[in-house]
Every structure is written in C-alpha cells, then in structure tokens.
Amino acid sequence: MTEKWIVGVDLGGTTTKLAFINLYGEIVHKWEIPTDLSNEGKNIIINIAKAIDHQLGEMDVDKSKLVGVGMGAPGPVDTKSGVIYNAVNLGWKNQVPLRDLLEVETSLKAVIDNDANCAALGEMWKGAGNGAKDLVCVTLGTGVGGGVIANGQIVQGISGAAGEIGHITSIPVGGAPCNCGKTGCLETIASATGIVRLATKKVQDSSDSGELKNIYQTEGSISAKYVFDSARNGDQIALDVIEEVAFHLGLALANIANTLNPEKIVIGGGVSKAGDLLLNSIKNYFDQYSFPRVKESTTMAIATLGNDAGVIGAAWLIKNTMVK
C-alpha cells in the first residue's frame, strides 16, 4: 500500500490549522487559513473542504490518498453524535452537527473532538506523552485548558465537560471572578491573564521598588512575559507571583494525580515557556501534596509539539478508528 494521509484540522476562532499527516503521525504538509466568522459561521466547513482540495491540487495528489479528516473544535463536543455545543467563538448558536457537515463537504470520513482533547491526544501520540495511556494535559495560555486520557481514551464526561481543569476552584473564598461565572478558578491565577492580574496587584500594593515595579510605572501595564523575565533577574515581586502561581498549580495537579495517577502530566501553552523557574516550583508543591505512591510514579513534562499538537491529535482520531 502506498502511503496514506490523514487530514488533521485544528479549528480556532481566528485561524484554522490544517495538515496532511501520515499514518505514523508525521506531518507531510501543514498550512493555515483564516476562519471566516461572517454569516454566523456558515462558510467555515466549506472553506476547510475547499482548502483541502486546493492543497491536493497544488501538490498534484489524488484525493484517494486521504483516509479521513479529524478535527478539533473549540467547544464541548459529543463525540458519538459528532455534535458541537455552544461554540460561541465561531458564531454558532446552540448545537451544530459538525462531523456530518464535515463528512458531506469533504466527502471524507470524519471524526471530531474538543480542541483541548486533540492537543492531549497529539502529545500522547507524538509528543511529551510518549505513548502514555494515562495522561493529563494542561494548557496554560490566555485561559487554562485541559485534556484527560485514561486507558488510552479521552475522558469526555457525561456532557463533554471533562478536562475543565482551568475551572478547578483554587480559592474557595474571596477568589477573583472567572469568565465561567464562578470565582477563584485556577484560570484566574495560572493563566497569562491571571498572572498579569496577580502581578499588577502586587506591584500596586508594594512600596518596594524593583524591575517589575519600574516596568509597570514606565509602561502603565505588565505582561506575563515581563513577570517571567523579571523573576529570572531576581525581582522579588515577580518571584512572589511565580511562587503563588506554582503553589496553586502544584496543589491542583497533585489532587488530579491523587485521583487519576496518570503516567505523565504534560504542561503546555505560553505560560509553560516560563521555564524551569516555574516548573521546579510547581514540582515542589506537587511532591508535597501528592500521595506517596503517586509522587513516585506520576511525572511531569513540558509539551513538545507546540501548535502542532492540535492537528496531530485530530489526525489520531482517524488513526484510532483504523485499529483492527
């Protein structure tokens, strides 16, 4: 059999990432198209179908080379029915039969899942998970997302809301408001947004001077990157912010691990680029708060696939259906 390809699609609110991926999970070609949110998102799937056909033409490859299309989408997905709910970022109201639409428009077999789950599957298959069948992925970006894999399968939960690690309640009383309607969610602390909030408050409250305070006074605001840079230079306020973030992440991840004892916890997203300073501190708290047998067996790793995790994990959705 000549090499077959899977189409991996990572559907985002601004950009849609696509890739042709071989059956070994290797990216043959990847590209992006803008996500067209006009007209209540009616063009989104047609544009994906056109993009695939156009790219095949460019590469002079017959469509029979494609065995299917896997897609990660930004919202809760019922994988059995292939329906996505409340994908408000795409302009879709209520529920959309996304898998069926994708199959009709592309004339390919389609499988869909939530985008955070696809990222987790990508890391399991080809990234830091390294084939681990029990895996928890946490993405520290603008928000905090998560994906849970147990016994080699994504845990969806009864309404597709499993993996909402960002909405673990870290501060039960007096926490900051979260977009979800609760207060004190992990996301209000450990996301880039949360870090900026914590740092701004500490800088405003502190009478000490220092690098981060100077930046704030000069620029009028702070970014998460400034916090990490200042911490690396030994700025005390920045170090305090990192410590607070690490405490809440270490505690939450330890409690997840006490429940699931995964082989690996993979940490990804922009905030994970803070590097060893943050990670060592998370690890310290994780060790302190995890059950001894869990501490000995569950390890932590930084995500390795970056932005490719989504398309690779989406391709895995198809790969997984090919197991005899």
Added chain:
Amino acid sequence: MTEKWIVGVDLGGTTTKLAFINLYGEIVHKWEIPTDLSNEGKNIIINIAKAIDHQLGEMDVDKSKLVGVGMGAPGPVDTKSGVIYNAVNLGWKNQVPLRDLLEVETSLKAVIDNDANCAALGEMWKGAGNGAKDLVCVTLGTGVGGGVIANGQIVQGISGAAGEIGHITSIPVGGAPCNCGKTGCLETIASATGIVRLATKKVQDSSDSGELKNIYQTEGSISAKYVFDSARNGDQIALDVIEEVAFHLGLALANIANTLNPEKIVIGGGVSKAGDLLLNSIKNYFDQYSFPRVKESTTMAIATLGNDAGVIGAAWLIKNTMVK
C-alpha cells in the same frame, strides 16, 4: 444454557465475603469466612478455594456451574499481571501474584482488582450508578476510599494508585497528619476518624454547652454517630462539624467533577448514613464550586448496595471478560 454463576470475593483484613452471583448480577447465595492472617497470610487463598468447594457441596451444585472467580483485595493491584502490592493488612510483604494463586487453588479463571474499585464497579453495574459509564465512587468510612470509572473502565493509573480520593489535599497548610505521611488529606476531615477529631476539638475549645458537649463530658469521647445524632437535634457544635466536613467534601468532589464530568458521584460508607443533613450541605458546596456545565450534568447519589458492592463488583470483573 443453564444458568451459570460467578464467584465474587471481597477480601478484607478481618472477614472475607463470598457470593455466588448469576450473570445478571443477582446474588444467589452469599456467606462470609474469617480471614486467616496467621503464617504471613499463607492460608488466605486456600481457605477461599475450600470455602467455594464446601458451599457447592452444601448446595449440591457441580463446580462446572462456575465460570470464574473475581476478587477485590485491599491494596494496589496491577490488574494486567494480577499482582498485589503492599497488602500489609493481610500480612503480605512486597508483592504477591494473587490472581495466579487464586486460579491455581480454585481451578477457576480469576480476575482481581482493588477492593475500592470493585465497590465502584458493583455500584456501576447494579447499584446507584445504574449503568453509568462515567462514575466516581467515594467511600466515607474509617478512612476515605475512592474508585474512578471512565468510559466504562476502572482507571487504575500507572501504579494502581488512581482513586486515592481520601488523599486529596484539602488543607494545604496546617492540616492534621494523615496515615499516608502527608498532612491535611480529605481523609483527616471526612472519614469517621476525621469527624471525631474535628468534633472533639470543637467541643474542647467551646465554652458553650449542648448535647454533644454533654455526651463528651459524660462518656469521655465522641463517635461519628453521636455527631450526626446531635446535629439532627440541632446541636450547634455538631452542625458546625457537619458544615466543615461538607465544605471540604463538596469542594473536593466539585474539583474531581470539573476534571472528569462523571454522570454520577456515588457516596457510600458509614458516614454517608448521616443522611440528608450532610448530603444537602455537600450538594450546596458542590454546586458552588463546580463549572456550570458540570453542575448541570453531574449528579450525586447515595450508594445502594452497602456491603454487597464489593462481591458484585468482583463478579463484574469476570462478567466483563465474557463480552464478545
């Protein structure tokens, strides 16, 4: 085919429960034998084999009626290899090839798992789980145990330590010491032992009089049952204890649900007999701390099988191998 039976065994440190269970999960006959801990536990498995044969004789039933024996055991189990680790309560040092021993002595096909996991499987199959494929079971007894089922399968974790819900860290700073070596574990609060500890401290610290304080002064100690009884009678100290326990349980269960979005969380064990007073309070905190979509879809239920959950879940281990 005439009706076949599965042997379900729930191996405990004091008593071993046995049952003949039909393929629909209905108990045909159940009985108990003492667990013989002498001689480093060498007689435990032989006694189980003898008890099965003896009971067949009593009932005048041929051994060919039995399709296999499933067993729950008190310790971390590697279900693939059938090995149990550190079952110190049974006098077993290091690891014991429990499944193989059970197969040899009984001449029956055997499957083993951890006892808390078996209780969870029992509740999934025939109890409060009612067939739910995503289920979290919490047992509030002398300690706090747990079992996690995702996609219809027990989550074992990489070293069999998944489901250690009792060792979720509920009080990160200044909590009470736990048997596991950490401090502030959920078990130090929400177990019968934890409730007694909290109540004793509150009674000693309080200058108010009341039912619970009177009991303490008369008896010199408090039991968990006294706390529940006094709370039902409106004793303020007892109500405060219940509120504190419910806060920590509600928060921990909400955070588990934010991670796994199970269809049901089943609460069992002696402490669950505290009834609606405790449960309504847990539910209030659960609703407060769970992600909105999780709150809407994950429900809580009281375990219904009582002491039978273990043998029924153990029988399910064999039933599960019969799926074509």
